[in-house]
Amino acid sequence: MTPPPLKLDDHLCFSIYAAAHAFNRLYKPVLDDLGLTYPQYLTMVALWQEDGQRVSSIGEKLYLESSTLTPLLKRLEAAGLVTRERDRADERQVLIRLTDTGRALQDRAGAVPACVLNTSGMSIAELQALNREVQALRRALDRSAA
Amino acid sequence: MTPPPLKLDDHLCFSIYAAAHAFNRLYKPVLDDLGLTYPQYLTMVALWQEDGQRVSSIGEKLYLESSTLTPLLKRLEAAGLVTRERDRADERQVLIRLTDTGRALQDRAGAVPACVLNTSGMSIAELQALNREVQALRRALDRSAA
DNA sequence: CATTTTTATATCGCGCACAATTAAATCGTA
């Protein structure tokens, strides 16, 4: 009486994994226009929301480790979008701040979420509802991991 | 009258992206036990469902390119789970077949989807319903990309 | 005040993930 083996399409994890790739492909031309990768875009969104954050603060919001963020932030710095500066009060911390160029990029960044609305054929309400469901799933998966 | 800038949590793409990472973290200990990474697990699921596929056939099912699959399949071959053999009828094609070890691994692989049920606190019906919604989202995003 | 522990970021190694390119085999059509 072993349970029947799950097929690919029965895996919720796979539909999530595949949807993440689909978003990446959809965003690719728009993000190329901004000169950003997708994780870089998320980092900029976090900084537009609150400037002058520490590396670990960004990591907590994006659920990413410093081993991922440090090189990513160096690339954003090389692109002239952010500055990386040690906090004088606590030299362990590195403060990430937007440059004028980085701040200005926000004006063009609305094209990213906009293209989801255009191409998915789903309404804002539908997208918001699904967003809440997936957020609840993530929280449920994270709870056990803690 | 520019639209207000979207915050991180307003992004459906981000909840999907973060949920994919959460699955990875949840699966990590179980997959370590099987000696597989997550994309390797998906590849094995595809082969358990249908043995003897070409590289491109696996790629179509997982939405992955040969540049991703070729090294991944070589690692599965090195682990003794699959064989890679050129089709004699058409030497361009490489047929991927399960070894006895690879087939046998399926018996222990049920632990992977099982741990979602255990830790998410969601019912099978809820997980299936969300799966269908996310699948529909992926299809909607893919349609425009074609 | 010296030692230990904790905290914050950086480094390294491995495995994806994809775009662009290459190389080889097959097919289509003259």
Next chain:
DNA sequence: TACGATTTAATTGTGCGCGATATAAAAATG
């Protein structure tokens, strides 16, 4: 048969993403 177009997989280069570890600063401890 010839030969350009197509198909199939492999290769290369860039950028994540994380675990393990290193380094340095700050805080806690005695």
